[in-house]
Amino acid sequence: MDTVSIVVGILIGGVVWYGIFYVRYGQKSLVDDLRSSVKEQQSRINELEHDYREYREQNVILREKTAATLRANEDLTRIVSELSRYYYHIKVWSEKIQELASFLRLPDPTIEDKIEYYVPEAVAKTPERDIPVYEKEEREEFF
Numbered sequence: 001m002d003t004v005s006i007v008v009g010i011l012i013g014g015v016v017w018y019g020i021f022y023v024r025y026g027q028k029s030l031v032d033d034l035r036s037s038v039k040e041q042q043s044r045i046n047e048l049e050h051d052y053r054e055y056r057e058q059n060v061i062l063r064e065k066t067a068a069t070l071r072a073n074e075d076l077t078r079i080v081s082e083l084s085r086y087y088y089h090i091k092v093w094s095e096k097i098q099e100l101a102s103f104l105r106l107p108d109p110t111i112e113d114k115i116e117y118y119v120p121e122a123v124a125k126t127p128e129r130d131i132p133v134y135e136k137e138e139r140e141e142f143f
Contacts, residue, residue, distance in 0.1 A: 108114075
């Protein structure tokens with residue numbers, strides 16, 4: 001009985017093994033397609049992981065550069081605002097200079113007397129003119 005059960009077990013194992021082999025061999029093309037598909041997907045996953053690591057490194061670099069650019073932008077904004085203030089003051093001064101230039105284009109016969117009122121010593125010391133120096137009370141009558 002022991003030998004019979006061993007022989008029967010071997011026969012049943014052989015039949016099962018043949019059945020598995022036959023089923024596998026019968027669907028060999030499907031198994032091969034699935035194996036190749038798994039290999040392709042695995043290589044694609046590896047490529048994507050590599051790309052992901054590279055993009056993360058690039059993202060870190062871009063964030064650093066963006067932060068540096070924002071700091072530089074803040075500095076440039078301050079500089080531009082300061083230059084705008086200077087431009088405004090220069091524009092106002094330019095208008096005043098143009099106004100003064102328009103006054104200076106027209107000859108004023110009393111300009112010497114008006115200048116003499118403010119700087120009598122300097123005008124009196126000029127050798128080409130012989131202008132008397134007036135006292136303060138006498139100067140006020142011109143204006």
